[in-house]
Amino acid sequence: xxxxxxxxxxxxxxxxxxxxxxxxxxxxxxxxxxxxxxxxxxxxxxxxxxxxxxxxxxxxxxxxxxxxxxxxxxxxxxxxxxxxxxxxxxxxxxxxxxxxxxxxxxxxxxxxxxxxxxxxxxxxxxxxxxxxxxxxxxxxxxxxxxxxxxxxxxxxxxxxxxxxxxxxxxxxxxxxxxxxxxxxxxxxxxxxxxxxxxxxxxxxxxxxxxxxxxxxxxxxxxxxxxxxxxxxxxxxxxxxxxxxxxxxxxxxxxxxxxxxxxxxxxxxxxxxxxxxxxxxxxxxxxxxxxxxxxxxxxxxxxxxxxxxxxxxxxxxxxxxxxxx
Ligand SMILES: NC(=O)c1ccc[n+]([C@@H]2O[C@H](COP(=O)([O-])OP(=O)(O)OC[C@H]3O[C@@H](n4cnc5c(N)ncnc54)[C@H](OP(=O)(O)O)[C@@H]3O)[C@@H](O)[C@H]2O)c1
Numbered sequence: 474x475x476x477x478x479x480x481x482x483x484x485x486x487x488x489x490x491x492x493x494x495x496x497x498x499x500x501x502x503x504x505x506x507x508x509x510x511x512x513x514x515x516x517x518x519x520x521x522x523x524x525x526x527x528x529x530x531x532x533x534x535x536x537x538x539x540x541x542x543x544x545x546x547x548x549x550x551x552x553x554x555x556x557x558x559x560x561x562x563x564x565x566x567x568x569x570x571x572x573x574x575x576x577x578x579x580x581x582x583x584x585x586x587x588x589x590x591x592x593x594x595x596x597x598x599x600x601x602x603x604x605x606x607x608x609x610x611x612x613x614x615x616x617x618x619x620x621x622x623x624x625x626x627x628x629x630x631x632x633x634x635x636x637x638x639x640x641x642x643x644x645x646x647x648x649x650x651x652x653x654x655x656x657x658x659x660x661x662x663x664x665x666x667x668x669x670x671x672x673x674x675x676x677x678x679x680x681x682x683x684x685x686x687x688x689x690x691x692x693x694x695x696x697x698x699x700x701x702x703x704x705x706x707x708x709x710x711x712x713x714x715x716x717x718x719x720x721x722x723x724x725x726x727x728x729x730x731x732x733x734x735x736x737x738x739x740x741x742x743x744x745x746x747x748x749x750x751x752x753x754x755x756x757x758x759x760x761x762x763x764x765x766x767x768x769x770x771x772x773x774x775x776x777x778x779x780x781x782x783x784x785x786x787x788x789x790x791x792x793x794x795x796x797x
Contacts, residue, residue, distance in 0.1 A: 498572050504543075508537055512794065514688075557591050597766075602737075607736050609684050611637065707731075
Protein backbone atom coordinates (compact mmCIF):
# COMPACT_ATOMS: atom_id res chain seq x y z
CA UNK A 474 0.00 0.00 0.00
CA UNK A 475 1.03 3.64 -0.44
CA UNK A 476 2.00 5.64 2.64
CA UNK A 477 3.63 8.99 3.36
CA UNK A 478 6.90 8.35 5.18
CA UNK A 479 8.87 10.77 7.33
CA UNK A 480 12.42 9.37 7.58
CA UNK A 481 13.97 12.60 8.88
CA UNK A 482 12.45 15.81 10.19
CA UNK A 483 12.68 19.05 8.25
CA UNK A 484 10.89 20.94 5.46
CA UNK A 485 7.60 19.57 4.05
CA UNK A 486 9.43 17.73 1.23
CA UNK A 487 10.96 15.26 3.72
CA UNK A 488 7.57 13.53 3.32
CA UNK A 489 7.74 10.96 0.53
CA UNK A 490 5.15 8.54 -0.78
CA UNK A 491 6.49 5.00 -0.47
CA UNK A 492 5.23 1.42 -0.68
CA UNK A 493 4.83 -0.29 2.68
CA UNK A 494 3.36 -3.53 3.98
CA UNK A 495 -0.29 -3.36 4.96
CA UNK A 496 -0.61 -3.17 8.77
CA UNK A 497 -2.45 -5.96 10.60
CA UNK A 498 -4.97 -5.09 13.28
CA UNK A 499 -4.07 -6.58 16.68
CA UNK A 500 -6.44 -7.57 19.48
CA UNK A 501 -9.15 -4.94 19.92
CA UNK A 502 -8.13 -3.16 16.71
CA UNK A 503 -9.60 -2.63 13.25
CA UNK A 504 -8.12 -1.95 9.82
CA UNK A 505 -9.58 1.07 8.01
CA UNK A 506 -9.39 1.55 4.22
CA UNK A 507 -8.57 5.25 4.40
CA UNK A 508 -10.57 7.56 2.14
CA UNK A 509 -9.71 10.75 4.03
CA UNK A 510 -6.92 11.64 6.47
CA UNK A 511 -6.96 14.91 8.39
CA UNK A 512 -3.94 17.21 8.22
CA UNK A 513 -3.40 18.81 11.64
CA UNK A 514 -1.16 21.66 12.65
CA UNK A 515 0.37 19.16 15.07
CA UNK A 516 1.45 17.08 12.04
CA UNK A 517 3.41 20.12 10.82
CA UNK A 518 5.09 20.53 14.22
CA UNK A 519 6.09 16.84 14.35
CA UNK A 520 7.41 16.75 10.78
CA UNK A 521 9.42 19.93 11.27
CA UNK A 522 11.10 18.46 14.35
CA UNK A 523 9.56 21.00 16.76
CA UNK A 524 8.27 18.01 18.76
CA UNK A 525 10.70 15.09 18.92
CA UNK A 526 9.36 11.65 18.04
CA UNK A 527 10.96 8.38 16.91
CA UNK A 528 11.73 8.07 13.18
CA UNK A 529 10.69 6.89 10.69
CA UNK A 530 6.96 7.31 11.00
CA UNK A 531 3.85 7.73 8.90
CA UNK A 532 1.98 10.91 9.98
CA UNK A 533 -1.76 11.10 10.55
CA UNK A 534 -3.89 10.77 13.66
CA UNK A 535 -7.38 11.03 12.19
CA UNK A 536 -8.88 9.06 9.34
CA UNK A 537 -12.19 8.22 7.72
CA UNK A 538 -13.12 5.23 5.60
CA UNK A 539 -14.50 1.71 5.74
CA UNK A 540 -13.52 -1.00 8.24
CA UNK A 541 -12.06 -3.79 6.09
CA UNK A 542 -10.56 -6.16 8.68
CA UNK A 543 -10.87 -6.89 12.38
CA UNK A 544 -8.35 -8.04 14.95
CA UNK A 545 -9.33 -10.54 17.64
CA UNK A 546 -11.94 -9.54 20.21
CA UNK A 547 -13.68 -6.88 18.08
CA UNK A 548 -17.45 -6.64 17.55
CA UNK A 549 -17.99 -8.28 14.11
CA UNK A 550 -20.73 -5.70 13.38
CA UNK A 551 -17.93 -3.14 12.75
CA UNK A 552 -16.79 -4.95 9.60
CA UNK A 553 -17.81 -2.93 6.53
CA UNK A 554 -18.94 0.07 8.60
CA UNK A 555 -18.09 3.60 7.42
CA UNK A 556 -16.20 5.18 10.30
CA UNK A 557 -13.96 7.97 11.45
CA UNK A 558 -11.20 7.05 13.86
CA UNK A 559 -8.05 8.16 15.61
CA UNK A 560 -5.09 5.97 14.74
CA UNK A 561 -3.04 3.73 17.02
CA UNK A 562 -0.10 5.74 18.38
CA UNK A 563 -1.51 8.90 16.74
CA UNK A 564 0.30 7.90 13.53
CA UNK A 565 -0.24 5.99 10.32
CA UNK A 566 -3.17 7.98 8.90
CA UNK A 567 -1.47 9.28 5.72
CA UNK A 568 -1.82 5.85 4.13
CA UNK A 569 -4.17 3.63 2.17
CA UNK A 570 -4.80 1.48 5.25
CA UNK A 571 -4.55 2.48 8.91
CA UNK A 572 -5.07 0.67 12.22
CA UNK A 573 -7.29 2.06 14.97
CA UNK A 574 -8.43 0.70 18.31
CA UNK A 575 -12.08 -0.30 18.08
CA UNK A 576 -12.66 1.97 21.10
CA UNK A 577 -11.48 4.95 19.01
CA UNK A 578 -13.78 4.26 16.06
CA UNK A 579 -17.02 6.21 15.46
CA UNK A 580 -19.62 5.17 12.89
CA UNK A 581 -20.35 8.06 10.50
CA UNK A 582 -23.90 9.26 11.21
CA UNK A 583 -26.37 8.76 8.35
CA UNK A 584 -26.46 11.72 6.01
CA UNK A 585 -23.11 13.16 7.14
CA UNK A 586 -20.45 13.45 4.43
CA UNK A 587 -17.20 11.65 5.27
CA UNK A 588 -15.21 14.88 4.77
CA UNK A 589 -17.35 16.61 7.37
CA UNK A 590 -17.22 13.65 9.76
CA UNK A 591 -13.40 13.57 9.63
CA UNK A 592 -13.22 17.34 10.08
CA UNK A 593 -15.45 17.40 13.18
CA UNK A 594 -15.07 14.23 15.23
CA UNK A 595 -11.62 14.90 16.72
CA UNK A 596 -11.27 18.67 16.26
CA UNK A 597 -14.88 19.05 17.44
CA UNK A 598 -14.20 16.94 20.54
CA UNK A 599 -11.22 19.19 21.28
CA UNK A 600 -13.37 22.30 20.77
CA UNK A 601 -16.18 20.92 22.98
CA UNK A 602 -13.55 20.03 25.60
CA UNK A 603 -11.88 23.46 25.44
CA UNK A 604 -15.16 25.32 25.93
CA UNK A 605 -16.19 23.12 28.83
CA UNK A 606 -12.74 23.40 30.45
CA UNK A 607 -13.05 27.20 30.23
CA UNK A 608 -16.59 26.97 31.69
CA UNK A 609 -17.94 29.30 29.02
CA UNK A 610 -21.39 30.51 30.10
CA UNK A 611 -24.21 32.03 28.04
CA UNK A 612 -23.85 35.80 27.79
CA UNK A 613 -20.07 35.79 28.26
CA UNK A 614 -17.80 37.29 25.63
CA UNK A 615 -15.32 34.90 24.01
CA UNK A 616 -12.27 35.70 21.88
CA UNK A 617 -10.99 32.92 19.60
CA UNK A 618 -7.65 33.30 17.78
CA UNK A 619 -6.90 31.38 14.55
CA UNK A 620 -10.68 31.66 14.25
CA UNK A 621 -10.74 30.42 10.65
CA UNK A 622 -8.59 27.39 11.47
CA UNK A 623 -9.56 23.73 11.75
CA UNK A 624 -10.32 23.90 15.50
CA UNK A 625 -10.90 27.67 15.67
CA UNK A 626 -13.71 27.54 13.11
CA UNK A 627 -15.50 24.93 15.25
CA UNK A 628 -14.85 26.90 18.46
CA UNK A 629 -16.53 29.96 16.96
CA UNK A 630 -19.64 27.95 16.05
CA UNK A 631 -19.81 26.04 19.34
CA UNK A 632 -19.23 29.15 21.48
CA UNK A 633 -22.02 30.88 19.62
CA UNK A 634 -24.30 27.86 20.04
CA UNK A 635 -23.52 27.88 23.79
CA UNK A 636 -24.90 31.43 23.96
CA UNK A 637 -21.57 33.25 24.31
CA UNK A 638 -21.96 36.88 23.30
CA UNK A 639 -20.20 38.47 21.66
CA UNK A 640 -18.05 35.80 20.06
CA UNK A 641 -15.06 37.61 18.56
CA UNK A 642 -13.02 35.75 15.95
CA UNK A 643 -9.46 36.95 15.44
CA UNK A 644 -7.47 35.84 12.40
CA UNK A 645 -4.82 36.93 9.93
CA UNK A 646 -6.14 38.85 6.91
CA UNK A 647 -9.49 39.88 5.44
CA UNK A 648 -10.37 36.49 3.90
CA UNK A 649 -10.08 34.80 7.31
CA UNK A 650 -11.95 37.50 9.22
CA UNK A 651 -14.71 37.24 6.61
CA UNK A 652 -14.75 33.47 7.18
CA UNK A 653 -14.97 34.00 10.95
CA UNK A 654 -18.04 36.18 10.44
CA UNK A 655 -19.62 33.59 8.11
CA UNK A 656 -19.00 30.97 10.80
CA UNK A 657 -21.10 33.01 13.22
CA UNK A 658 -18.69 35.33 15.02
CA UNK A 659 -20.52 38.49 16.12
CA UNK A 660 -17.34 40.42 15.33
CA UNK A 661 -14.07 39.59 13.62
CA UNK A 662 -10.74 41.35 13.99
CA UNK A 663 -7.64 41.11 11.84
CA UNK A 664 -4.54 40.58 13.96
CA UNK A 665 -2.32 41.69 11.11
CA UNK A 666 -3.39 45.15 12.42
CA UNK A 667 -1.37 46.31 15.41
CA UNK A 668 -4.39 47.80 17.20
CA UNK A 669 -6.38 44.56 17.17
CA UNK A 670 -6.61 44.15 20.97
CA UNK A 671 -8.26 47.59 20.99
CA UNK A 672 -10.74 46.34 18.38
CA UNK A 673 -11.59 43.39 20.66
CA UNK A 674 -12.14 45.80 23.52
CA UNK A 675 -14.51 47.85 21.34
CA UNK A 676 -16.40 44.72 20.27
CA UNK A 677 -16.87 43.75 23.93
CA UNK A 678 -18.28 47.08 25.12
CA UNK A 679 -14.91 48.31 26.35
CA UNK A 680 -14.45 45.46 28.84
CA UNK A 681 -12.27 43.00 26.94
CA UNK A 682 -13.08 39.32 26.46
CA UNK A 683 -14.30 37.35 29.49
CA UNK A 684 -12.79 34.21 27.93
CA UNK A 685 -9.85 33.98 25.54
CA UNK A 686 -8.93 30.82 23.64
CA UNK A 687 -5.54 31.11 21.99
CA UNK A 688 -3.81 28.61 19.71
CA UNK A 689 -1.15 30.94 18.30
CA UNK A 690 1.09 32.12 21.15
CA UNK A 691 4.05 34.48 20.57
CA UNK A 692 3.15 38.12 19.91
CA UNK A 693 -0.45 37.31 19.00
CA UNK A 694 -0.85 35.27 22.19
CA UNK A 695 0.51 38.19 24.25
CA UNK A 696 -1.88 40.57 22.48
CA UNK A 697 -4.78 38.17 23.07
CA UNK A 698 -3.93 38.34 26.78
CA UNK A 699 -4.04 42.15 26.51
CA UNK A 700 -7.54 41.84 25.07
CA UNK A 701 -8.82 39.84 28.07
CA UNK A 702 -11.18 41.51 30.53
CA UNK A 703 -9.51 42.88 33.66
CA UNK A 704 -10.78 41.60 37.01
CA UNK A 705 -11.71 38.04 36.10
CA UNK A 706 -10.79 37.39 32.44
CA UNK A 707 -9.94 33.70 31.81
CA UNK A 708 -7.28 32.95 29.23
CA UNK A 709 -6.98 29.41 27.85
CA UNK A 710 -3.77 28.67 25.99
CA UNK A 711 -3.86 25.54 23.82
CA UNK A 712 -1.17 25.95 21.18
CA UNK A 713 1.76 27.85 19.73
CA UNK A 714 1.33 27.85 15.96
CA UNK A 715 3.49 31.02 15.84
CA UNK A 716 6.45 28.88 17.00
CA UNK A 717 6.63 30.20 20.57
CA UNK A 718 4.36 29.88 23.56
CA UNK A 719 2.84 33.03 25.04
CA UNK A 720 5.25 34.56 27.57
CA UNK A 721 3.56 35.20 30.89
CA UNK A 722 4.35 37.96 33.33
CA UNK A 723 2.85 36.95 36.67
CA UNK A 724 2.94 40.51 38.00
CA UNK A 725 0.69 41.61 35.11
CA UNK A 726 -1.65 38.66 35.71
CA UNK A 727 -1.84 39.49 39.43
CA UNK A 728 -2.36 43.20 38.83
CA UNK A 729 -5.03 42.72 36.15
CA UNK A 730 -6.80 39.85 37.85
CA UNK A 731 -6.49 37.33 35.02
CA UNK A 732 -6.56 33.54 35.20
CA UNK A 733 -4.48 31.58 32.71
CA UNK A 734 -5.19 27.89 32.16
CA UNK A 735 -4.22 25.05 29.86
CA UNK A 736 -7.65 23.83 28.74
CA UNK A 737 -6.21 21.14 26.47
CA UNK A 738 -4.47 19.55 29.46
CA UNK A 739 -7.84 19.46 31.21
CA UNK A 740 -9.58 18.06 28.13
CA UNK A 741 -7.08 15.26 27.50
CA UNK A 742 -7.09 14.27 31.19
CA UNK A 743 -10.84 13.58 31.14
CA UNK A 744 -11.91 9.94 31.38
CA UNK A 745 -11.95 8.23 27.97
CA UNK A 746 -15.74 7.87 28.11
CA UNK A 747 -16.16 11.63 28.46
CA UNK A 748 -13.75 12.35 25.62
CA UNK A 749 -15.69 9.88 23.51
CA UNK A 750 -18.95 11.62 24.45
CA UNK A 751 -17.42 14.95 23.30
CA UNK A 752 -16.60 13.43 19.90
CA UNK A 753 -20.09 11.93 19.63
CA UNK A 754 -21.60 15.31 20.53
CA UNK A 755 -19.58 16.99 17.75
CA UNK A 756 -20.60 14.32 15.21
CA UNK A 757 -24.28 14.59 16.22
CA UNK A 758 -24.14 18.39 15.92
CA UNK A 759 -22.60 18.05 12.45
CA UNK A 760 -25.20 15.47 11.39
CA UNK A 761 -27.96 17.84 12.56
CA UNK A 762 -26.38 20.72 10.61
CA UNK A 763 -25.63 22.70 13.79
CA UNK A 764 -21.86 22.39 13.31
CA UNK A 765 -20.65 22.85 9.76
CA UNK A 766 -16.92 22.40 9.20
CA UNK A 767 -15.19 24.37 6.48
CA UNK A 768 -13.17 22.10 4.20
CA UNK A 769 -10.26 24.06 2.78
CA UNK A 770 -9.17 21.37 0.35
CA UNK A 771 -8.92 17.62 -0.25
CA UNK A 772 -5.53 16.70 -1.74
CA UNK A 773 -4.12 13.40 -3.01
CA UNK A 774 -1.57 11.62 -0.79
CA UNK A 775 1.20 12.76 -3.17
CA UNK A 776 0.44 16.38 -2.20
CA UNK A 777 0.94 15.90 1.55
CA UNK A 778 4.03 18.15 1.42
CA UNK A 779 2.05 20.87 -0.35
CA UNK A 780 -0.72 20.58 2.24
CA UNK A 781 1.79 21.03 5.08
CA UNK A 782 3.36 24.01 3.29
CA UNK A 783 -0.08 25.56 2.84
CA UNK A 784 -0.93 25.14 6.53
CA UNK A 785 2.42 26.54 7.66
CA UNK A 786 2.03 29.49 5.27
CA UNK A 787 -1.33 30.26 6.92
CA UNK A 788 -3.26 29.83 3.68
CA UNK A 789 -5.93 27.42 4.91
CA UNK A 790 -9.46 28.20 6.04
CA UNK A 791 -10.94 25.25 7.90
CA UNK A 792 -9.76 21.67 7.51
CA UNK A 793 -7.23 20.24 5.06
CA UNK A 794 -7.74 16.60 4.13
CA UNK A 795 -5.77 14.00 2.18
CA UNK A 796 -7.42 11.42 -0.06
CA UNK A 797 -5.13 8.36 -0.25
N1 LIG B 1 -5.68 17.00 18.68
C1 LIG B 1 -5.54 18.22 18.18
O1 LIG B 1 -6.13 18.54 17.17
C2 LIG B 1 -4.62 19.17 18.90
C3 LIG B 1 -3.87 18.69 19.97
C4 LIG B 1 -2.99 19.54 20.61
C5 LIG B 1 -2.87 20.87 20.21
N2 LIG B 1 -3.60 21.32 19.18
C6 LIG B 1 -3.40 22.72 18.77
O2 LIG B 1 -4.56 23.32 18.27
C7 LIG B 1 -4.15 24.44 17.48
C8 LIG B 1 -4.95 24.51 16.21
O3 LIG B 1 -4.60 23.40 15.38
P1 LIG B 1 -5.30 23.22 13.97
O4 LIG B 1 -4.87 21.90 13.43
O5 LIG B 1 -6.75 23.53 14.11
O6 LIG B 1 -4.58 24.35 13.09
P2 LIG B 1 -5.22 25.55 12.28
O7 LIG B 1 -5.81 26.52 13.24
O8 LIG B 1 -6.05 25.05 11.16
O9 LIG B 1 -3.93 26.19 11.63
C9 LIG B 1 -3.05 26.94 12.38
C10 LIG B 1 -3.40 28.43 12.30
O10 LIG B 1 -2.55 29.15 13.18
C11 LIG B 1 -2.44 30.48 12.72
N3 LIG B 1 -1.06 30.93 12.77
C12 LIG B 1 -0.65 32.06 13.39
N4 LIG B 1 0.66 32.23 13.26
C13 LIG B 1 1.10 31.19 12.53
C14 LIG B 1 2.38 30.83 12.05
N5 LIG B 1 3.49 31.58 12.32
N6 LIG B 1 2.49 29.72 11.31
C15 LIG B 1 1.42 28.97 11.06
N7 LIG B 1 0.17 29.26 11.50
C16 LIG B 1 0.02 30.37 12.22
C17 LIG B 1 -2.95 30.49 11.26
O11 LIG B 1 -4.18 31.21 11.23
P3 LIG B 1 -4.11 32.79 10.95
O12 LIG B 1 -3.46 32.96 9.62
O13 LIG B 1 -5.50 33.25 11.03
O14 LIG B 1 -3.24 33.36 12.05
C18 LIG B 1 -3.15 29.02 10.94
O15 LIG B 1 -4.22 28.83 10.05
C19 LIG B 1 -2.64 24.27 17.26
O16 LIG B 1 -1.97 25.14 18.13
C20 LIG B 1 -2.41 22.85 17.62
O17 LIG B 1 -1.08 22.59 18.01
C21 LIG B 1 -4.47 20.51 18.51
